[in-house]
Amino acid sequence: MTENKDMTVVVTGASGRTGSRVAEAARAAGLTVRPASRAHGFDWSDPATWPGTLRGADAAYLAHPTDVGSPQATEEVGALAREAVALGVRRLVLLSARGEEQALPTEAALRESGADWTIVRAAWFMQNFSEGPLAVELRESGGLVFPAGEVGEPFVDVRDIAEVVVAALTSDGRYGGETIEVSGPRLLTFGEAVAEAGRAAGRELAYRAVSPEEYRANLTGFGLPPAEAAFLVGLFATLLDGRNARLSDGVERVLGRVPRDFSGFVEEAAGAWKG
Known part of the structure; x- marks a missing residue:
């Protein structure tokens, strides 16, 4: 890792799920964090706000507020990256x-x-289980309705993601041009994950698998625009078809340790699911 402790890192979404942890990990590494959010005068959809955030920084973490697979993310990430390079901010982690x-x-x-x-x-x-809509559903309804079937997923702790990101930002190009896949250390189905959360919270939490069509109807019933609901359901249909039922070695390769386990996470986050 670089010894340059004067490094300034732009962190998009610095108050969000990953960005807040990236900011925390970057500060712990002695870096100067420049938050990029509307509260700090930055707007992904307004290129006029980009130069003031990027100018004079050494690196940037890019987490788009829409799904990374959306056409909006493709357009804006590309444009922001080109602007960053033009301003001398060459090291970017997406x-x-x-x-x-x-x-x-x-x-x-x-x-x-x-x-x-x-x-x-x-x-x-x-x-995702302890913050945001899924956490509210688990806490208030005592269960989770989701179109994941019985597929296994190696859930990853966002703190591990953040530490890998900071390593990539500060390692003097060691991970330049690389795609690093990160996961947790074991596979769980969504039903098994919900059950572990329930045991940690001291209450029974149920999981009910539904079809993509039923889940889309649920989303639109809650007020989500039909086009957005269709995009999400189509996305889940591919991500949860079994292709991700495998482990990745990115955390261990970059950080030299095993990833955090789901069991430790639920013990720490148990309060999120107590009624």
Whole structure:
């Protein structure tokens, strides 16, 4: 890892699920973090806000607020990466998703920008169960309805993602031009994950697998626009078809240790599911 402790890193989504952990890990490594969010004058959809955030920085972490596989993400990640390179910010790390074919155009846009790039493809986040809509559903309804069937997933802790990202940002190009896949250390079905969360919280939590069509109807019933619901359901249909029922060695290869396990995560996050 570089010894340059004067390094300034732009962190998009610095208050979000991954960005907040990347910011924390970067500060712990002695780096200066420059948050990029609307609260700090940055807007992914407004290129006029980009130069003020990027100028004078050494590196940037890119996590687009829409899914990385959306056409909007492809366009804006590519444009922002080119702007960053033009301003001298050459080292860029993009958060992508394992097994998501829809994300390939966004990854290509980064590679073609002229940046010293690294792509971190992550498995499904452990923290999806403890933060956001799934956590609310588990806590308030006592269960989870989701179109994952009995497929296995090696859920990854976002803190591991953050540490890998910071290593890629600060390793003097060691991971430049690499795609690093990160996952947890074991496969669990969504039903098994929900059951572990319930045991940690001291209550029974149920999992009910539904078809993509039923899940799409649920989403639109909750007010999600039909086009967005269709995109998400189509995305889940591919990500949860078994292609990701495998482990990746990125955490161990980059950090020299095994990934955090789901059992430790649920013990720490148990309060999220208590009624």
